[in-house]
Amino acid sequence: MPAGADPVQPPGDLVKAAASGDEAAWKGLVERFSGLIWSVTRAYRLGAADAADVFQTTWLRLAEYIGRLDHPEYVGAWLATTARRESLRASRASARVVPTDDDAVFDARQADAGKPGEATPEEAVLMSERADQLGRAFRALPAPCQKLLRLLMATPAPSYAEVAAALGRPVGSIGPTRARCLRRLREKLAWGKAG
Amino acid sequence: MHDEPDDTGLDETGLDEAGLDEAGLDEAGLDEAGLDEAGLDDTGLEEELRALAARLEPVPDRLMQAAVDAYAWRTVDADLAELVFDSLADRDELAPVRGRQQERLLSFQASGLAIEVEVTAAGSSRRLIGQLVPPQQAVVEIRHADKVVTLTTDEFGRFAAGSLPAGPVSLRCGAGAGEARSAVVTDWVPI
Numbered sequence: 001m002p003a004g005a006d007p008v009q010p011p012g013d014l015v016k017a018a019a020s021g022d023e024a025a026w027k028g029l030v031e032r033f034s035g036l037i038w039s040v041t042r043a044y045r046l047g048a049a050d051a052a053d054v055f056q057t058t059w060l061r062l063a064e065y066i067g068r069l070d071h072p073e074y075v076g077a078w079l080a081t082t083a084r085r086e087s088l089r090a091s092r093a094s095a096r097v098v099p100t101d102d103d104a105v106f107d108a109r110q111a112d113a114g115k116p117g118e119a120t121p122e123e124a125v126l127m128s129e130r131a132d133q134l135g136r137a138f139r140a141l142p143a144p145c146q147k148l149l150r151l152l153m154a155t156p157a158p159s160y161a162e163v164a165a166a167l168g169r170p171v172g173s174i175g176p177t178r179a180r181c182l183r184r185l186r187e188k189l190a191w192g193k194a195g
Numbered sequence: 196m197h198d199e200p201d202d203t204g205l206d207e208t209g210l211d212e213a214g215l216d217e218a219g220l221d222e223a224g225l226d227e228a229g230l231d232e233a234g235l236d237d238t239g240l241e242e243e244l245r246a247l248a249a250r251l252e253p254v255p256d257r258l259m260q261a262a263v264d265a266y267a268w269r270t271v272d273a274d275l276a277e278l279v280f281d282s283l284a285d286r287d288e289l290a291p292v293r294g295r296q297q298e299r300l301l302s303f304q305a306s307g308l309a310i311e312v313e314v315t316a317a318g319s320s321r322r323l324i325g326q327l328v329p330p331q332q333a334v335v336e337i338r339h340a341d342k343v344v345t346l347t348t349d350e351f352g353r354f355a356a357g358s359l360p361a362g363p364v365s366l367r368c369g370a371g372a373g374e375a376r377s378a379v380v381t382d383w384v385p386i
Binding site: 018023026027030034035038039042049052053054055056057059060061062063064065066067068086088089090092093131134135138149150152153154155157178179182185186 | 237240241243244245247248249250251252254255258259261262263265266267268269270271275281283284340361362363365380382383384385
């Protein structure tokens with residue numbers, strides 16, 4: 001089977017193939033984990049330039065370490081850890097510059113209005129109302145919940161091990177915190193409707 | 196792509212914890228809007244958030260391309276010099292300075308070779324001054340996003356380069372004379 005052809009090919013196999021020169025396997029890794037790394041930069045609320053630096057640095061690091069990983073099967077957690085460390089470094093560095101507007105993070109108002117896809121105008125309005133409610137409820141959550149949920153929102157869905165690595169927290173804490181944060185999000189959504 | 200057995204179990208737990216099973220709903224006597232809202236299980240709500248994030252904050256195309264292109268920088272014939280000190284991350288609290296320090300110090304360590312670098316920022320332009328330890332003459336490549344700047348150190352192992360754009364950088368130091376040591380590449384660091 002050609003590398004990268006199978007969407008659920010184990011990451012460890014992709015790492016080993018990429019380490020021996022298989023460019024398609026590298027692309028497979030990029031497709032599988034770019035969403036996760038990008039979500040780490042969003043969860044840590046980096047500005048556009050810092051987010052781009054962290055994202056690129058993380059992939060460049062992997063290119064250099066691809067043949068040196070002790071556990072190729074955990075490459076997702078390795079990438080998440082690298083992105084977390086680089087995000088923290090960038091946060092410290094950009095204490096020097098103007099911070100980004102917090103509300104600009106995951107803000108429905110930023111939605112590309114001309115991009116409702118195949119939805120009819122009526123559906124688009126409903127979609128955007130719901131997006132607006134979700135966005136407001138999300139931003140009303142405590143910062144740690146926003147951070148966790150923003151990581152879980154990566155496409156494709158990350159594993160709990162990857163989310164834990166991105167937060168620097170134990171894997172066992174992710175499930176219970178997720179349930180609590182989603183419950184609070186539901187509460188905010190309900191209040192938003194009532195009010 | 197929730198394909199891990201964990202997730203199914205956790206979804207059920209989440210439902211129970213939130214008390215959103217059907218019996219609970221009936222007892223609570225929620226109105227229809229409430230029912231509709233609570234009818235979403237954790238996975239459904241998370242999927243909705245994921246779709247929203249994918250729509251509002253997708254990975255920029257140019258970054259996807261940069262990630263693909265990163266593979267071309269892979270080296271197979273060099274020792275790795277890890278970043279062991281970064282004044283930005285490791286020293287700010289220990290040695291507070293008045294005003295804003297302009298220079299950033301980076302140290303990379305491989306077996307048998309250290310590379311010390313001082314980075315000066317001016318706007319979006321960066322200047323590097325570096326030294327190989329122990330001092331030695333060598334060819335140093337400054338690898339920078341989409342280009343390479345090649346320099347030769349002086350007899351004290353010193354090198355300098357100006358007008359580099361901000362962004363990730365890595366240094367590659369050619370093999371020592373008489374193959375006393377192999378080539379060395381440093382970790383990538385955004386400057």
